[in-house]
Each structure stands twice: as structure tokens, then as C-alpha cells.
Amino acid sequence: MEIPTRLVLAPMAGVSVQAFRRQGRRFGAGLVCSEMVSCAGLHHGNERTLGYLRIASDERPLAVQIFGSEPDVMAEAARMVEDAGADLVDVNFGCPVKKVTKTGAGATLLEDPERACGVVSAVAEAVSVPVTVKMRRGLENGSRACLELGPRLVEAGASSLTLHPRSARQMYTGEADHSLTAELVSRVDVPVIASGDVTSRARAQAILATTGASAVMVGRAAQGNPWALREIIEGETEPPTREEVVAELILFMRATVRELGEKRATGFLKKFYGWYLGRGRFPRPFKQELVQLEVLGEVEERLFAAAPGSAAVLARLEAEHPEGEDDVLLDLPISIYGGG
Numbered sequence: 001m002e003i004p005t006r007l008v009l010a011p012m013a014g015v016s017v018q019a020f021r022r023q024g025r026r027f028g029a030g031l032v033c034s035e036m037v038s039c040a041g042l043h044h045g046n047e048r049t050l051g052y053l054r055i056a057s058d059e060r061p062l063a064v065q066i067f068g069s070e071p072d073v074m075a076e077a078a079r080m081v082e083d084a085g086a087d088l089v090d091v092n093f094g095c096p097v098k099k100v101t102k103t104g105a106g107a108t109l110l111e112d113p114e115r116a117c118g119v120v121s122a123v124a125e126a127v128s129v130p131v132t133v134k135m136r137r138g139l140e141n142g143s144r145a146c147l148e149l150g151p152r153l154v155e156a157g158a159s160s161l162t163l164h165p166r167s168a169r170q171m172y173t174g175e176a177d178h179s180l181t182a183e184l185v186s187r188v189d190v191p192v193i194a195s196g197d198v199t200s201r202a203r204a205q206a207i208l209a210t211t212g213a214s215a216v217m218v219g220r221a222a223q224g225n226p227w228a229l230r231e232i233i234e235g236e237t238e239p240p241t242r243e244e245v246v247a248e249l250i251l252f253m254r255a256t257v258r259e260l261g262e263k264r265a266t267g268f269l270k271k272f273y274g275w276y277l278g279r280g281r282f283p284r285p286f287k288q289e290l291v292q293l294e295v296l297g298e299v300e301e302r303l304f305a306a307a308p309g310s311a312a313v314l315a316r317l318e319a320e321h322p323e324g325e326d327d328v329l330l331d332l333p334i335s336i337y338g339g340g
Ligand SMILES: Cc1cc2nc3c(=O)[nH]c(=O)nc-3n(C[C@H](O)[C@H](O)[C@H](O)COP(=O)(O)O)c2cc1C
Pocket: 010, 011, 012, 013, 014, 015, 035, 036, 065, 092, 094, 095, 134, 164, 195, 196, 197, 198, 217, 218, 219, 220, 221, 337, 338, 339, 340
């Protein structure tokens, strides 16, 4: 399978909705990933979730990430993911959130190689699309578990590995130690994707050069900031105008309402206002004003008023990128717990 650029948009629970993935593709990500979907949801219909995963052909190439610890259940979920049209099935061995690790899923599998390999081989046998794994370095600080496990996962059927070289205990503190990424690259003969602290083109180039990784993955730097993706791929680019920022935000809001429904979208979107409008783009009180509003129509009105030229930019974006034409709903719930 060919990925058109060496930049992958990270899976982020509570962030990587379809609107985020589509936007990532428009700004140059060669591959986008869904948030993690819960395989436990297959058997525990009552799990609290963010709704069901919606995917469409213009997101592709698309990886859908699944998590769980039972090989049979994971295989069943993987078949559903493949049927829904995903190009890759990604398995989460990185989630550090207690609710997930205590079930034996996510990062816990880094320290349970037998089970981890059992999951990967069951999933790889179940589907004909490539199976990939995303992992952390290990559970505890300083752990090098990923280096022992990586080659075994490849033997079990993983076609590519993504490493976020922080421990689960670290969560998002400290720095990603990409010397481990370099070591992993030297131990496996499949593409390795480097995740963690890729925030600029200079950083991406340094990580690619020093690790030998095939691609970088960008997560937090792209939150409310798809322009970072363009900068990483193309180099020096003009910062977006206020009109462009507002147009992208409103396009994102409208797409998210279609995806999650108005009620859920209203709460979901609040964190995005700061992400889009911060970075010196608008005065801080403006974001605070928007998060107080409970009607998205009012948020749009204030945004248009703050950047009147944005309506024309938005109209052009909506005409160029019509949405919702061939959406498929995957019968697997999006997990509210996420991380990796
Ligand atoms: C809010 C949030 C949610 C995340 N959810 C997931 C997830 O569902 N699956 C996963 O594999 N990684 C998840 N991650 C980890 C990211 O994919 C990425 O590996 C990590 O943030 C480091 O990259 P960055 O420094 O570019 O953000 C999440 C990260 C954040 C910040």
C-alpha cells in the first residue's frame, strides 16, 4: 500500500473525528487514522461511547484503530473495519489510560508479549488489508519493551509499527525519546512511523534523518492548526489569515454537527475554539466568549463578525469539498477513553 506523503495524522480520541481526518488529508497528510474504536463494545453494548465511527472514501487512505485484548474479539472487529472500507487496521498497544489498561488492553500489552502477538496474528489472519500496530516504549519510565516486542509483532503479522517513545506512566510529560525509534528501525524490516513531539518541518526532518523512520506522525501540533501539516510538508508557508482560520473552524463545526449531532457537537467543539483562535490569532477573551455560548449558530455569528471576509472563503471550501456523499457507519463504538 502506498502512502502519498511521509506525514501521518495521529489518532487522537476526542479529536480525530471525520472532519479532522478530512481536513488533515486536504492539508497534505498521506494517511489519517480514526480514533480508537472499542472491541469490547461488540460484547458490552452498554459501554459509554462517543457514537459510531463514520468513514467515507475521501478520507482514504484511512487507518481505523481498534483496541482490546481478546484475539477472537479483535479479529471480529477487524473484519468489520475492513468491510466498512478501511485501508489499514491499526491495533492500539499504547493507550495509557487506567480504564483501558486495567482490562489488559492498550499499553498493558507491551508487557504481555504472548498475548500481544496472539492479538496481532489473529487480526492479521482475519483480514486481507495490512495490519499495523501503534505502541509506546513500555509501561514504566526507561522501559525498552517496545524493542523486544516490535520484531515479534512483525513476525506475528504486523506490516508497520508506529512508536510513540514515551512510557505509559509518562502520559504526555517529558520528551519522546526518538533514539528508541532509531533502534526499532534497525531491528525490523517493515516501515516504522515516528510519533511524538513533531511540531515543525525542522523537527520532522531531524527525526526522519536520525531515526531512519519512513514517516512522521503529527498529533497535538495539528489540533486547530492544519497549517502545521502544510508547513511540515512544504516548508516555509505564510501563516493563515484570520479569514482562513475562521472559515476552517466553521467548516469543521458544520461537519462535526453532521457527524455527532448538534447536542454532542456543542460540547465537543469547545476545546477547538482555543486551539484555532489561540496562537496569537485572536485576542484571548474572544475564545472565552465563544465557549460560554450554547448555540452553535451564535458561535458562527460571532466568528463571521470577527472576520467578515471568512464567509467567501468558507463558501469556496464548501463548494470544493462537498461532504457526506458516501459515508458508511461502522457498527463499532468510538471509545471515550483514548491515548497512546
Ligand atoms: C487527546 C489525545 C488523544 C489520543 N488518543 C489516541 C488514541 O486513541 N490512539 C492512539 O494510538 N494514540 C492516541 N494519542 C497519542 C497520539 O496519537 C500521539 O502518539 C501522541 O500524542 C504523541 O504525538 P504528538 O506529540 O504529535 O501529539 C492521543 C493523544 C492525545 C493528545
